[in-house]
Amino acid sequence: MYTSSREGTDSFFEAIYTQRAIRRFKPDPVPDDLLLRVLEAATKAPSGSNQQPWRFLVVRDAAKRKAMSEALKAHLQSNEAMRTYFESGAQSDDRSKRLMLTGALELAYHIDAAPAVIIPCLTSGSDRLLGGSSIYPAVQNLLLAARALGLGTVLTTFNMGIDGMLRELLGIPEAARPVALIPIGYPDGNFGPTRRKPVEEVVGWDGWD
Amino acid sequence: MYTSSREGTDSFFEAIYTQRAIRRFKPDPVPDDLLLRVLEAATKAPSGSNQQPWRFLVVRDAAKRKAMSEALKAHLQSNEAMRTYFESGAQSDDRSKRLMLTGALELAYHIDAAPAVIIPCLTSGSDRLLGGSSIYPAVQNLLLAARALGLGTVLTTFNMGIDGMLRELLGIPEAARPVALIPIGYPDGNFGPTRRKPVEEVVGWDGWD
Numbered sequence: 001m002y003t004s005s006r007e008g009t010d011s012f013f014e015a016i017y018t019q020r021a022i023r024r025f026k027p028d029p030v031p032d033d034l035l036l037r038v039l040e041a042a043t044k045a046p047s048g049s050n051q052q053p054w055r056f057l058v059v060r061d062a063a064k065r066k067a068m069s070e071a072l073k074a075h076l077q078s079n080e081a082m083r084t085y086f087e088s089g090a091q092s093d094d095r096s097k098r099l100m101l102t103g104a105l106e107l108a109y110h111i112d113a114a115p116a117v118i119i120p121c122l123t124s125g126s127d128r129l130l131g132g133s134s135i136y137p138a139v140q141n142l143l144l145a146a147r148a149l150g151l152g153t154v155l156t157t158f159n160m161g162i163d164g165m166l167r168e169l170l171g172i173p174e175a176a177r178p179v180a181l182i183p184i185g186y187p188d189g190n191f192g193p194t195r196r197k198p199v200e201e202v203v204g205w206d207g208w209d
Numbered sequence: 210m211y212t213s214s215r216e217g218t219d220s221f222f223e224a225i226y227t228q229r230a231i232r233r234f235k236p237d238p239v240p241d242d243l244l245l246r247v248l249e250a251a252t253k254a255p256s257g258s259n260q261q262p263w264r265f266l267v268v269r270d271a272a273k274r275k276a277m278s279e280a281l282k283a284h285l286q287s288n289e290a291m292r293t294y295f296e297s298g299a300q301s302d303d304r305s306k307r308l309m310l311t312g313a314l315e316l317a318y319h320i321d322a323a324p325a326v327i328i329p330c331l332t333s334g335s336d337r338l339l340g341g342s343s344i345y346p347a348v349q350n351l352l353l354a355a356r357a358l359g360l361g362t363v364l365t366t367f368n369m370g371i372d373g374m375l376r377e378l379l380g381i382p383e384a385a386r387p388v389a390l391i392p393i394g395y396p397d398g399n400f401g402p403t404r405r406k407p408v409e410e411v412v413g414w415d416g417w418d
Contacts (some may be wrong), residue, residue: 012221012357014252016350040408042224045349046320046364049309050299052406054247061415089258100258123340129331130366132341133389137349139342140254141225144353148221155255155346156233157339171417197261199249203413206270208380 004192008150010070014116015148018191022152023103025185029060029115034149038184042120045138052136056142057119057170057178065112067169068181073109075161082161096195107183108158114183118142119159119166121176135179142182152187155180212402217359225356227400231361234314234394235371238269238324243358247393250354251329253345263345265351266328266379266387274321276378277371282318284370291370306403316392317367323392327351328368328375330385344388352392361396364389 002017009015039056047053059065076082089101111117120142122135139155146153159166159181166178211226218263248265256262268274285291296309321325329351331344348364355362368375368390375387 006298010221012219012224012353013250015221015254016354019253019255023254036408036412039412041222043226043405043411044228045353045402046228046230047405048366049306050404052411055411055417056414057413057415057417059415064415078226086307091245097258103405127338129338129340129386130369130388132345133339133348133366136341136345137352140349141353142266142344143255143346144221144350145225155257157342158259160339170413170415173417176417179339194253195251195259196256197369199245199252202261202264202392203245203248204264204379206266206268206273206379207363208264208266208382 002193004190006150006190008148008189010098010148014145016100017193019144020194021154022187022189023107023154024188024190025114025152025183027115028186030151030185032073035116035184037149038142038145038151042138042142045141048134051124052137053088055121055123055176057121058120059117059170060115062112064169065117068117068166069110071162071165072111072158076108079161109155109182111158112182114185115186118182118184119170119178120182121172121178125175127177133207139180141193146184148203150186151184152189153182153184155182157181161197211402213399215359215396215399217357218342221355224353226402228353228356229365229400229403231398231400232316232363233397234323234392235359235397236324237395239360239394243360244325244393246358247351247360249355251347251351254350257343260333262333262389263347264332264385266330268326268328268379269324271321272390273378274326278319278321278374279327280371281320281367285319286318290368316363320367320392323394325393327391327393328379328387329361329389329391330381330387332385336386340386346412348389355393359395360393361398362393363389364391366390
């Protein structure tokens with residue numbers, strides 16, 4: 001239905017159906033006003049009682065991106081479970097899984113290859129699953145708006161492994177919680193359709209089954 | 210920039226900028242194929258390792274909607290913190306807050322006024338905040354796709370207060386976690402711009418401040 005492309009789009013369903021993980025970026029910086037358009041779209045997401053409990057950190061500074069990248073690489077290399085996961089995936093017979101995992105590892109080792117990294121933070125609310133309803137809708141608006149404007153992103157929670165380092169590097173207060181680490185830049189690769197189960201398989205009419 | 214309307218749109222940014230909480234619905238049922246278009250859009254959200262750890266329950270059955278509505282009303286009436294919150298809001302000098310809270314309470318007491326209620330469930334993964342990254346992006350795609358197709362929704366976590374009842378009513382397995390309760394229907398009210406802080410106020414360039 002939709003084809004691969006690197007161009008932006010103002011078609012709603014094209015954006016939805018072709019927003020995919022972009023893990024390789026051109027080195028060109030993204031203008032601040034374009035980043036602000038992406039982030040303004042994020043702020044239009046639903047917010048209970050209109051509290052807007054979020055702050056978006058945008059790391060463009062090369063030295064800070066380099067420091068994040070090195071911390072992340074060291075974390076992944078020292079974490080046996082993560083290493084096993086990535087290595088087993090890289091040897092998978094499933095080509096798409098293999099590409100995804102080698103791409104994810106490559107990205108994790110070189111997160112600073114993206115000209116900017118966005119770290120959305122939840123500034124109040126619950127640390128439990130349902131607390132995610134206050135921030136991830138905004139994160140998804142961000143990813144979609146980037147795609148509509150021709151910018152690539154990939155949603156990661158790599159922040160989890162380097163939380164202390166990130167807080168120190170970026171001055172994140174204790175009460176705030178980073179919820180994702182999102183590289184953003186002009187894509188070196190195409191947007192395009194993703195493979196998903198047929199929708200009928202994930203819908204329960206009037207009950208689970 | 211964008212005006213109020215009840216019509217659908219295929220403009221990406223119009224959908225993003227005018228998706229707002231719709232708390233009043235026409236009684237007309239929504240055709241199943243339209244609900245499936247909304248839910249297919251949900252499945253196109255990012256999913257780590259393409260695991261798609263979700264199931265979407267769609268409650269159209271009138272008796273089941275009525276049972277949910279009564280359970281929710283009883284829960285809210287017996288929960289002092291919730292009652293105080295809604296009552297204080299209803300007396301607020303801030304007109305927009307007053308309208309939102311009286312609307313939310315009205316909705317909670319009559320959730321079955323919507324012709325269908327969608328309950329997205331996370332089927333695996335963490336019960337912590339970051340686990341939300343596996344399901345709420347799909348939830349936001351759902352809300353946006355509904356708006357693009359001219360359907361109203363409002364993101365609530367009303368499921369939280371009636372979790373046991375919902376599990377029994379809908380046969381939700383223990384390992385799955387309902388993450389939201391979303392009425393959906395043709396809007397009796399307009400889509401339109403929401404009020405948010407200027408984006409510059411919620412962005413930190415290269416650090417928190």
